[in-house]
Amino acid sequence: MSNKTVLARSLGVSRRSLYYEPRQPEKDWQTKQLIESALRDHPSYGHKRLAIHLGINKKRVLRVMKLFGLKPYRRHTKKYPKRPKYSVFPNLLLTESPRGLGDIWVSDFTHIVKYENRWVYLATILDLWNREIVGWSVLTNHSTQLVMNALLNAIHDHPPPRIIHSDQGSEYNSVDYTTLVHARDTLISMSHPGCP
Incomplete structure (x- = not known):
């Protein structure tokens, strides 16, 4: 009996599953490239709009964006100082x-x-x-x-x-x-x- 057969039995899985290689990383990489391409054309799109644009599930788009650190361009508005809560003049x-x-x-x-x-x-x-x-x-x-x-x-x-x-x-x-x-x-x- 081979070592892989013993290992498969002890884990309670089939021997074939020991040879399984997940395809998710390859799929994620392809999704990342699609997202980057879409962000070049639409830099302000968030994950929801990207999902609609690409025809992909929004949860998958969000997961891949987090995984690879992809962020849409956010325009930063000028911050004005807030008016003090109370007047500078006392009561x-x-x-x-x-x-x-x-x-x-x-x-x-x-x-x-x-x-x-x-x-x-x-x-x-x-x-x-x-x-x-x-x-x-x-x-x-x-x-x-x-x-x-x-x-x-x-x-x-x-x-x-x-x-x-x-x-x-x-x-x-x-x-x-x-x-x-x-x-x-x-x-x-x-x-x-x-x-x-």
């Missing part, structure tokens, strides 16, 4: 309260009516001491100009406050608005997102 109203008339102002805006299919926006400045409106502005867009006009309207008739408070809207975070406020030696206070 001073958490620790400060008005010391008198004109000490702390609060600013906000809202849309009030629709005129000729356009919203009309009203920005107001309120004195926190007596809840009196000290400045306002109306425009057909909510822009930095809207809130700056309201502030200029208030400063025209009243001395600038020690603190002006608002939300973190882009209008209030703009360079023009913050420069205007700082030029009056006024501190900027802003709420955290989702807080009044």
Whole structure:
């Protein structure tokens, strides 16, 4: 009895199976070449689109791509820095309260009516001491100009406050608005997102 017969019996397989050579590596190599050829024509195709293009099972395409380290070309978009979660200006109203008339102002805006299919926006400045409106502005867009006009309207008739408070809207975070406020030696206070 030959050694291969003894080995086959001890393993519980036929002697013929000892001569078996898997064809998978050859098949994988052919698939790899097909994928590389397709990627030259369609560099951004992922495994699903390649499978459709080549008429091959997507699992097989994915397995071969992983096996040989094939990856589609990915266009890298420019990453922009994320806006900070909280404003660079603290919420001073958490620790400060008005010391008198004109000490702390609060600013906000809202849309009030629709005129000729356009919203009309009203920005107001309120004195926190007596809840009196000290400045306002109306425009057909909510822009930095809207809130700056309201502030200029208030400063025209009243001395600038020690603190002006608002939300973190882009209008209030703009360079023009913050420069205007700082030029009056006024501190900027802003709420955290989702807080009044």
